[in-house]
Amino acid sequence: MKKRRRGRELCLKILYQWDIQKDDIKSQIEDFWKYNPTPDDIQSFTARLAEGTYNHIKEIDSTIERFSEHWTLGRINKIDKNIMRSAVYELLYEDEIPSNVTINEAIDIAKKYGTEDSGHFVNGILDRIKKELQCDKKKNVKD
Numbered sequence: 075m076k077k078r079r080r081g082r083e084l085c086l087k088i089l090y091q092w093d094i095q096k097d098d099i100k101s102q103i104e105d106f107w108k109y110n111p112t113p114d115d116i117q118s119f120t121a122r123l124a125e126g127t128y129n130h131i132k133e134i135d136s137t138i139e140r141f142s143e144h145w146t147l148g149r150i151n152k153i154d155k156n157i158m159r160s161a162v163y164e165l166l167y168e169d170e171i172p173s174n175v176t177i178n179e180a181i182d183i184a185k186k187y188g189t190e191d192s193g194h195f196v197n198g199i200l201d202r203i204k205k206e207l208q209c210d211k212k213k214n215v216k217d
Contacts, residue, residue: 081119082160082179084112086187088124089156091137099128127163134162141202153188161200165207173204 083113084106087177103121112120117148119179127134139147147155162189166173 075118077113077177078119079182080112081116081123083114083183083187084110084120085123085127086153086183088120089127089154089159092124092128092157093179099125109140109151123163124158126167127160130167131159134159134166137162137166137203138199143197143205151189151192154184154192157184157188157192157196158199161196162203164202165200173207177201178203185190 184196
């Protein structure tokens with residue numbers, strides 16, 4: 075498994091754990107590494123995603139809700155929600171990662187950990203967000 079894929083899957087697990095316990099993300103990450111030994115480079119990428127997602131959670135959650143037609147955040151299962159949270163963090167704040175890579179990784183992780191419909195659900199929302207972001211970037215370039 076590629077290092078970044080592994081990091082994204084571990085990030086999902088950390089965010090899922092945080093979503094249930096609502097403890098400080100740094101302590102969640104520290105506890106997670108105690109029970110899940112992982113190479114430093116993967117830990118670093120995972121922690122960057124998890125902490126970044128946590129630090130921007132309000133904006134990320136409002137973005138997901140805005141593009142989730144007929145769905146509130148409370149109705150989205152925790153696996154799909156946390157996959158989308160970290161993917162939206164990547165789309166908004168990790169400029170060096172191509173948006174198509176982020177979305178494809180999120181879809182694959184959703185298929186692996188979510189329900190039968192998770193891949194389609196995650197794809198639909200993230201694709202709408204990506205298109206909106208591309209429109210915003212084009213507007214900013216023209217301005």
